[in-house]
Amino acid sequence: MGDNFTRNANWMSCLPEELHDVALWNLAIPGSHDSMSFCLDMSSPVVESESCFLKVMDRLAPCWTRPYVFRWATTQQTVLTSQCELGVRFFDLRIAKKPKECSKLFFAHGIYTWVTVKQEALDELAVWLDAHPQEIVIICCSHFSCLTISDHTQLVDYIISLFGPKLCSSQDCATLRSCWSRRQQIIVSYDNQEMVNNYPELWTDIPYWYADSTDPKKVIAYLEAQKHEGRPSGFFVSGLNLTETVQFVLLHPFENMRKITTKALTVLLGWVREQQPGPEVDGVNIICCDFVGVSNFCDCVIRLNYKGKC
Secondary structure, X not given: OOOHHHHHHHOOOXXXXXXXXXXXXXXXXXXXXXXXXXXXXXXXXXXXXXXHHHHHHHHHOHHHHHHHHHHHHOOOOOOHXXXXXXXXXXXXXXXXXXXXXXXXXXXXXXXXXXXXXXXXXXXXXXXXXXXXXXXOEEEEEEEEEOOOHXXXXXXXXXXXXXXXXXXXXXXXXXXXXXXHHHOOOEEEEEOOHHHHHHOOOEEOOOOEEOOOOOOHHHHHHHHHHHHHHOOOOOOOEEEOOOOOOHHHHHHOOOOOHHHHHHHHHHHHHHHHHOOOEOOOOOOEOEEEEOOOOOOOHHHHHHHHHHOOOO
């Protein structure tokens, strides 16, 4: 199927015509978990919404705490546009404001990023979309540690001003053909119902299935149990990401998230290859993974759209 960076950059525009009128929530879409964690700032404090234990440890021993958090909270390696080139079309953006910052918003996972939300990450994504007019991305904005209503309003206004007519309204049934006909390229899921109620450009929060485990077999068992209960009617995420506990971190001082994820990929990607997208009760939609560039994860997910069409 050729090289990832040339093929997957435009994979949506290359899908068979019979999929052009299928709702996007019935396609298989690769996603990245904690998409902005590649730029975590080890000099920053622990995020305000983290546990009391972690915040106390950060105050008492920041030189020990922050490197540990960095090693386990880093789940991606490359900027959003490089992830787009690999084929990622769903981005998990966890947004926070530092307690002493007046207006700047950052991304966060355990600790804050050094990259800001405005003028950096989203601007870069907008430029990439201009160069790939038939590709559609979904950004999921969530967590919002320490944001005020004013912060939310300014952020949403910024998103609308930046992407403008590229935004797909939540009142539309989004398919490839409908988005192409309107020149729409971005769906924004926003985990704040008040904002969603006030802005038709925003979509409600997207359900994210994930297991609190470092064992890939338990992750698969959890996802299978969720599937048996039936998929949501709209967008939803099946998370392949592993989740560590404080006890696990302390008992594995020489490990990090990349190492345990790499070891688990054989099991996790084996499950992906067995899936089928679609509206059926056991159909999948968005599948998220850590370290999307260290394997053929995106290829595996994209190929699901071709099942039964060869």
